[in-house]
Amino acid sequence: MTSHASGVSRRGLLAGGFGLMALAALPPNARAAARCTVDDWMPSEAFLQDLPRQMQALGVPGIAIAVVNEGRLAWSRSFGVTRAEGGAQVDERTLWEAASLSKPVFAYTVLQLVDRGELALDTPLVQYARPDYLGDSPWLERITVRDVLRHTTGLPNWRKDPANEKLVPAVAPGTRIDYSGEAIVWLQLVVEAVTGESLDQTMHRLLFESAAMHDSSYGWDAAMAARSVYGHRAVDDLQPGMPQQGLRDAWDAALPIAERWRKPLSTWRYADAERALPLARANVKPGVLNWPSDILANAAASLRCTAADYARFMSLMVHAHPAAWELRPQTRTAMLTPQIALPDRWTEKGLGWNIEATPAGPVLYHSGSNAGVFKAFALGDATRQRAIVLLTNAANGNLLYRRIVRASTGLDLLAFDV
Template sequence: MGIAAALSSTRASAASCKDTASSSWIPDDTFLAELSRIMQAFAVPGVGIAVVEGGAVVWSRGFGMTNAKTRMRVDTHTVFEDASLSKPVFAYLLMQLAEQGRIALDAPLVRYRRPDYLGDHPWVELITVRDVLRHTTGLPNWRELPATEKLVPMVKPGTRINYSGEAFVWLQLVVEAITGQSLDESMQAYLFGPAGMKDSSYTWNTDLAARSVFGHRAHDHVDAGMPPQVLREQWSAAQRVAERWGKPLSAWKYEDAERALPEVLALARPGLVTWPGDILANAAASLRTTVQDYAAFLCLMMAGRQRASWEISEAAREIMLTPQISLPGRWTEKGLGWNMEQTRDGPVFYHSGSNSGIFKNFAIGDAQRGRGIVVLTNGGSGSFVHQRVVRAVTGYDLLSYDL
């Protein structure tokens, strides 16, 4: 029996008979005793896990190392690269702005801002905020040549699910136009500050650099040594310009990245930076948090909790977790910023994250029961780890793992 097969069976019997409707999602001691073996088998040096129960963060732990070379340990202050777990957090900001009447979910994005890199195509005019948050813009995930390639939809918006990071970046520029702030300034003002997410940022600074994990190759990758740390390298080059300007990266808007691009190109290794989006906070992919901070965000998605004045309403929360498009043959649904899947206990919301093939993450919640779990890793095979964590604690073998 191979490693993958052996580890797949580790807790199969326990998961199959688990009383998932009432049991805790805190990993038990038996599984935690096995976790280091699983991490070693899949060459994942570091993992962070946090659990929400009763609408509150009740448990969190760090395991392993932030960097396999330096062997620095993961602890409560360790910051992970969240990758696409960035998207639901950004979607929450959009719902806040929508409830304030500053943006309309079904308004075309071009009404607010039309970036120069958009192509001339009639479908561009049809893309709405809702399309972005439910991934029905028809836009590609990322352009291969963003420095020269215009951004246009591949299909008519609203007709098909096309997962698109590009769409989130365009919507981020819309938010800049509405608020007059950078992405990180808006997130700090509207969400991170009020929610107490003090270790969260879409951008980069010296403190984040010191506390952020390094990514590591997948367990079956043939190359040895540390892989390129793409965002870290891009940010480090841009930070030199930011320091020279006296304007922190957290305050940069798109026009700042445009102006800085020639200087950054001269500093960065060839091919690392190609367009302004490479050195700008990215609503689709550049969020960094501790596991505790991300779990604090999961709490905001739980039903029946008493809400502070800055939070979105219960109705808006329900909209985020309501299927937004019906397409035949799909076993998962798209909400606004989140995916949904039906389990034997009812619906769960979830999102995965993958950056540069070296960071793999997952978050899942049961809004009605007020519980959730987030697993952040710094390995290219981290999905093999977070799947086992989620199966062990929830008892669910999610179909979303096959997407």
């Protein structure tokens, strides 16, 4: 186990005028709401002492947890190993797959470009970039940056056969929620077009360097591989050997080409991945590489970072006094404001975030799953300037992070069950 802690102290249940007896007298739902309004979100020491038992039971070899309190990184710890058999102990430098937690980070930088006047939320993507894999649909002309960030493009999450299948929306944009990694990748190509940079170059220039996220990258190299965790199957999955590792498998096939070209993967743009794809296929089993985005830094899924780095990003979402380089206050507010009114929804879509009402007020959240063996979750409360980040290396990581969220925050999110 490794840990990091700042000078922020853990507040007791007596904070804010709540006495233990008064809290105990409340009904269960009210107790949860009251606890959430006064307590920080650090897991208790008693819970952490029991965590290895829970990890073993659920088959989760490693987990990293970080907490934001009063708008800044307050605490982080890592437990377990990078790999169940022969893995190193995880520590504060271990890199984890953030999976779809990549999307809100990318959304933040897209909105930085909006603030700078380089993108417009309601301009159609085709006015910036029209990839040749788009199909034939008049709805494509209407998909905007806002549609991508609130998941109202009508596009699928991922095409089943991207090598042979054109990308088209199923419905008109702005009419329903369709969670779409494909839309995020298209927006990534838009960012390439307006910046003239690779995704990772733009993310470092606009966000990572300023936010002190020095252990974050959407790319891949040998040094990152050595620091990164491996994913693991669920305990009841008895298939022999390690499961497919998704991005690691794909990028390991592309890395020799990057080294031969003397062009790091983090600097590749879509055209580079197109050129490299037939060469990379010679280094991997059939079916692993299907289209150029499989070996390109992916705004929807390929962020690797430490838990502390992701918590530094979460602090940007929940703290009250942004620095000059951060999003304008009204832009950050838009990220956390419902962007489309649809009937019968229990959760809302902001710009890059899900928003759920709770007894303690609205929270922002996002989950992540890569290759079925990396599970991640981030939760924030902008009103009270706090957040929690959980990164795991197992198929059952979602079962574990839900237990930690419930124990640490008092919140039992509908997102966990619906």
